[in-house]
Structure formats: structure tokens, C-alpha cells
Amino acid sequence: MERKIKGIKKDILYFILSFIIFSIILEIVFYKESLISIIRTVLSLYWLFAIPGILLSYLIFDKLEFVERFVIGTLLGAILTGIPAYYLGLLGIPIQRSIFILPAVYIIIFLGLMFFLEKK
């Protein structure tokens, strides 16, 4: 258990580091863009795709290096939010709300599941 918590702590650090690195990559490529705009772009990517996808990857794959987890999780995140946003739109919830609802729901569900499974 202690080892797992240590691992998660390490991954949180990597996650923050990845945010900084991602921002630097965009800042280098789009050096004429303002830093605020770059950070907002990266924040959006993380909130919408990276966080939901990475959290689900923890539930399914125990042993993945963080970089691989980050890349595959973010890729999966686009589907995790893209498809439900389509269905929620059909049910009357506009896409502008899905932006906040979906990642928040995923965070609650996936973190809840992680704690539940850990306790079990």
C-alpha cells in the first residue's frame, strides 16, 4: 500500500512536470503566441482529455511508464469525452456544459473506483 501511494505521489509530480513540458513545447513551436494563451490551451487539453484518460488507465493498467500512460490516456480521453458529449447533446445538454460536466464526472467516478478497489 505504502509503495503504491509512493508511486501515485511520484506520478502526480510527473503529471505536473508533463504540464510544464507540454507548455514549453507549444511555446517553442508557437513562439509568437502569448504565454497565457498557450497555458490556457494546455490546461484545456489536460482537463478535457489527459485527466480522464490517465485516471482510467490507472484502473486498467497497473504497470505503465508515466510517459506512455500520459500519451495513451490523453488519446483515449478524446473518445471518453467526445462520444458522451455527442449523446448528451442529443439529450439536450449542450456541448458548452459537457466541457465541465464530463471531466468532473470522470474524476469523481474513477477516483472513487480507485479508492474502492484499493480498500477492497
Next chain:
Amino acid sequence: MVEIIKLEINRILEILFLIIISIILLWAGLGNVWNHKISHDYPVGYLASDAFQHQTRAESIKDAGNYRNEAFYIAKGFRDVIGYYPPVLYHAGDMFSILSGLEIYDGVFLFLFLFTILGMLIMYFIIKTFNKNAAILAMPLTIFIFATNTSIAFTWGHWPAVLGNVFLIGALWSLAKLDSRWGFVFFGIFTAGVMMTHTSETVFLFLFLFLYLMAKLLLKNFNLKELIEIGKGTVLALVISFYYLIIFRFTWMVAQPYSFSVSPTWVANPGFYLAKLWNFELFNTVSGDHFPLLFLIFILIGLVIAILSFIKTRSIVPAIGIGMLILGFTNYIGFDWRAFQLRFFWPVYLSVLFGIGLYYLIKLVVKKFNILISLSISLLILILIVLNSNFLPANTSMMDPYHWDALMWLSKNSEENAKLYFLYGDIYFQDALLRNSKREHYLVGRDDYINALNNNTIKRYYMTKLPGDGGTMLPYRKGFLSFGYFAKDYNSDYFFGPRDLCSFNYYIFDKYVSSNKELVSNQYNLEIREKMLNLGMQEVHSNQFVSILKNPKPGEDCIGA
């Protein structure tokens, strides 16, 4: 201790390499053409109608908040046409654009490039399970997706096919992880992603699975558990996609059913081919429609090694390279241009073979291989490709600030039910861009216009096109499993036929037309405009290139005929 330090250094070097690769790929793919800015005043990097098709659909979903129906200005004025395009690209791209504060035309395009590069990195991790050095050496080949004809996947608007291939790579990655207890969940979600992004890629995914499992069966290595996990993932994907697949069944499968068609080339599109053996080129090709010969040699060597390796290890990694090479040739067995859309990703799929081939060749010479050697060679090759390639110049686009200004003016200032008439303009025949007016719009028939111009006559009735997306016959829902089609309900004259020039609310004139050799005068537009102004129309908006007139009395004589 020394071993641990060495491991950590190798890890850091690998991460640094991936960061540098990502920067080079994004710089070459998008940074350059976007002039190193994310926000633009108009769409940049858009070079054909389909790019605007996807941009305007994403824009319309943002406006409506949902994709229940196609916007009327996309669906030729009809308001009940069901949203029939695979929805993931638009929804994920829209959410990203809205939250990041970017215009849809910037946000969706950026989203597409970022996810393509993520797909390339996933391919790296797939190859890494086979051999880390081969994975590193594979990466330079991926840049050909931006340096050859395959770049039209982005600029000409094959966006759903691009994202579909990215998710297909995700599905391939998860195939290698099916031994995990819930591994099928990832495979199922990625497969659903493929189905709901560009459904035809699903066929390639399952064709690959068929070839892969059959090969394993022949090699007496068939694994029933693997098949069961794939089955579980497929069921999950079908459950997720069920609602959309019904729409797909009654739209795309009705309007464009599979028909056996062999086509060695992609008609009206710059296709991508494996090689032109008579062209000996090292790091780039002039035509951009094939791999340089040097790279082809490594790919072919890799192919031989991959076949031997698959026979020996049954690993999925070499199977991906072999399988995607074979599937890229399915245009010869009836898959027509869909195979060429798969070839957009050959630089990524075949990087497996390239990496393996290069690795084993270098290993013949260098006995003590380490990560530093593969990193150095990989970066060197990548730099040589970049230096020898022609990427799109900064700010390349079909759109320009003046036409964009006119379209935006129309979308914000004309009445919602206004009917717009576009006279001849050089860019207007890539007509999906006209949808940015967000109004029902009509476009003068090109041939009729040129004939009238050459006869020096101004007429009341011109052949006129009602532009819009009619690819699935404008479907509308009658019941859950029952659909009608406006394209069948209406006569073809309704969509392209003679129309009274004076019956519209707004007229859009280009002040300069130039690119068409058949146009003997660029004054014709201005002559029509003068007549209309003399008969009471008002110029409501104008800029250096475009003039917009408003018709106060639609239906009455407007040209003195």
C-alpha cells in the same frame, strides 16, 4: 548502483528525444504554416473545400450545442436533415476550442495535429515493446506524413480519416495489452472511437485482426483467450456506437454502399505510393508521392526481418508493419480510394518496418549497440529530412482576410432566412467555404457564367447551384429505423438548375477574378453589380476584394432585362 544510474540516464535521454521529436513534428507540420501563432484572424492551412466542410460543421455544432441535425446552411437549406457524420472529431475538437478560447477553425485544426503526434508517439511505444532502439530509429519516417502528399490529409480536409487512423493506432496498442484483466476496455473504447470518427477505418482494423489471427492460426499459435478478449472489446464498442451506427446504416451505407472498384491511382487526389524505383532520391522526393528510395530500402529489409521475426515470436509489432503495408494495397482488390486514406498513415505504420530494418542493418556494423547510437542516428536522419523537404510556407491558405471579412459580415448582419447569391469568385467553387456565411446560399453555375460573359450578355436566369453537403442524400428521420431523403424527394433541378437572379436577398461580388483562363474579362461581375446598383440595390458591405449588395425587392427586375 552504476547500472541504476545508467538506466536513469537512458530514461532521461529517451524522454528528451521524445520531446525533441514532438517539437520537430509539430514545427514542421503546423508551426511553420501557422507562422508560429495559434490564434489567427481567418482559417490558415485550409487548402480545399473539405477542410471548410469539417470546420463549418464543427462551428455549427458549437452554435447549436448539439448534433441532432445538420445546420440548414450545410444541408442545402433543409432544416430537418439528421446529423449523419461520425461525431467524435467535431465534439472533441469543439470542446477543446471552446475551453481554450480559440476560434473553431484554429482549435479543431490544432487538435488534429496534436492528436496525430500523440498517435505517432503511441506507435513508438508499440515498437518499443519489440525493441527500444528500433523504436527510436523508426521515428524519422513519421515526419513524411507532413513532408509528402500525405499532408493533404490535413490541408485538404481528410480530418476524420486522420483521427480515425490515430484511434486505430490506439486500438493496435491495446491489442498488445489484452492480457491485462480489463485490457479489453481500452480496445473497446478505441474501436468505438474509430467507428464514430471515420467508420471505414473499422473495416481496416478488423481486416488486420483477421489477417493477424489467421497467421497465428497457421503458425499453430492461436490463442482463444485473445480472441475472447477481442470479442468482449468489440461488443463494448458496438454498445457504445449503437445509436450512431443506426444512422450510419441508413445514411452512408445507403448513399455510398460498398462497390467493388479497383483503382491503382486516386482520381483527382494526389495519392501516396510506396516507391518510384526510377527516382533515386535520398532524403526527400520532388513529387512527394512516395518514400525516397533510401527509405524504401530500409522498409523492405525491415519487411523481410519482420516476417521472419513474426514467424519466430508471433509478436504483434512486426505484424502491424506487415499488415498495414498489405492493407494499403487493398485499392487493388476493390477498396478504391479508402485504401489511399489508410496510406496517409503509411509513414507511421511502416515506421515499424523502417525502424526494424535500420536497426538490424546498423547492428551488422556496430556490435555494441546502445541508446546513444540510435538517438544520434535518428535525430540526424530527421534533420536531413527536414532540411531537404518543402513544407508549406507560412500563412498558406485558400482563405484570405477579405473574403473572410465578407463571410463573417453575412453571418452576423444578414437576416437568418436571407438567401445569398454568390457570383463568380476564384475560390467559391471550393464551395464548402461559403457555409461560413451561415445562410442559405447559391452559387452561379460556372459554365453558364463563362458563356454569358463571352457572349457579353447579362441574363435574368443563370444556371445556379445550391451548394451543401449532399453526400448522403440529405437524410431525415421518419422513425427510429425509418429514414427519408430530401435528395430523392426533390427534382435534381432544385439543386442545380436555372434560377431567377433577382429573387435573392444578397449578392456577393468579387471585384477581381483572375485565375481562370476561360474568363476573358474580370469586369463582368462589376457590370452586373453596376446594373443592380442603378436599379435600386444598396451596397451594404464592401472591402478591397468583395462587394455585397442587398436587394430591397426580391423577385422584381434587378438588371433591367
